[in-house]
Amino acid sequence: MTNEFVLEAITREFPESVISSSEPYAMLTIEVKKEDIKKIIHYLRDSSLGFNFLTDICGIHYPEFPDKEIGVVYHLHNMMANFRLRLKIFMSRENIEVDSLVELFAGANWMERETYDFYGIKFKGHPDLRPILNMEDLGYHPMLKEYRLEDGTRTDKDDNMFGR
Numbered sequence: 001m002t003n004e005f006v007l008e009a010i011t012r013e014f015p016e017s018v019i020s021s022s023e024p025y026a027m028l029t030i031e032v033k034k035e036d037i038k039k040i041i042h043y044l045r046d047s048s049l050g051f052n053f054l055t056d057i058c059g060i061h062y063p064e065f066p067d068k069e070i071g072v073v074y075h076l077h078n079m080m081a082n083f084r085l086r087l088k089i090f091m092s093r094e095n096i097e098v099d100s101l102v103e104l105f106a107g108a109n110w111m112e113r114e115t116y117d118f119y120g121i122k123f124k125g126h127p128d129l130r131p132i133l134n135m136e137d138l139g140y141h142p143m144l145k146e147y148r149l150e151d152g153t154r155t156d157k158d159d160n161m162f163g164r
Contacts, residue, residue: 001049001081003028009049014040029086037074037089038099044076044085045104051076051085054101057111059119060088061145069093072121074101100126118143 003023010030011018017036022029032040044051055075062069068090076085089098100123101108112123113132120141123129134142 001078001083006049006083006085009047010040010044013043013047027084027086029088031088031090034089034091034098037072037087038101038104040087041074041076041101042104050078050080051083053077053079054105054107054111055084057101057108057115059115059121059143061119061143063145065090067092070096070119070121072098072115096120097122097124099124100129102126117141120144 003026006028007018007021007030014032014036017032017040019031019033021031041051041054043049053076055077056073057075058073060071060073062071069092071088071090074087076087077083078085091098098121100112102112102123102125109127110132112126113129115121116123116126116129117131117134118141130136131138
């Protein structure tokens with residue numbers, strides 16, 4: 001199994017869904033349309049491609065790109081071929097909802113809860129979408145880049161030291 005083979009298979013099956021692809025550190029990374037993520041992952045799991053393990057789901061926040069401000073990253077693994085794949089979807093802050101994968105992978109339950117907890121991304125169809133690590137009454141999503149990383153009264157550090 002190669003990056004070219006997997007990309008060609010996905011592009012052939014979902015020609016309108018693939019937005020872009022790249023290979024950072026030799027790992028195939030494909031950006032797809034948000035509406036199609038569940039059917040693409042279902043295809044990857046049930047086809048001969050055999051991506052039978054959902055390694056991770058996580059959120060990302062790029063406040064400098066309003067149309068693609070919030071993203072969800074999915075890491076899939078074909079254990080037999082030892083092949084990893086990264087899928088990305090992006091959305092604006094006004095439409096911060098995506099389909100849940102709990103029906104396809106039971107392990108998605110806690111990963112989606114964590115992503116909701118830290119980024120506020122809602123997963124449609126999730127059986128128990130509530131905070132998992134933060135307090136229920138916290139009132140905000142701490143991984144969004146809209147909060148200072150350091151106490152504003154400190155003069156020895158600023159957000160530039162943390163990559164912002």
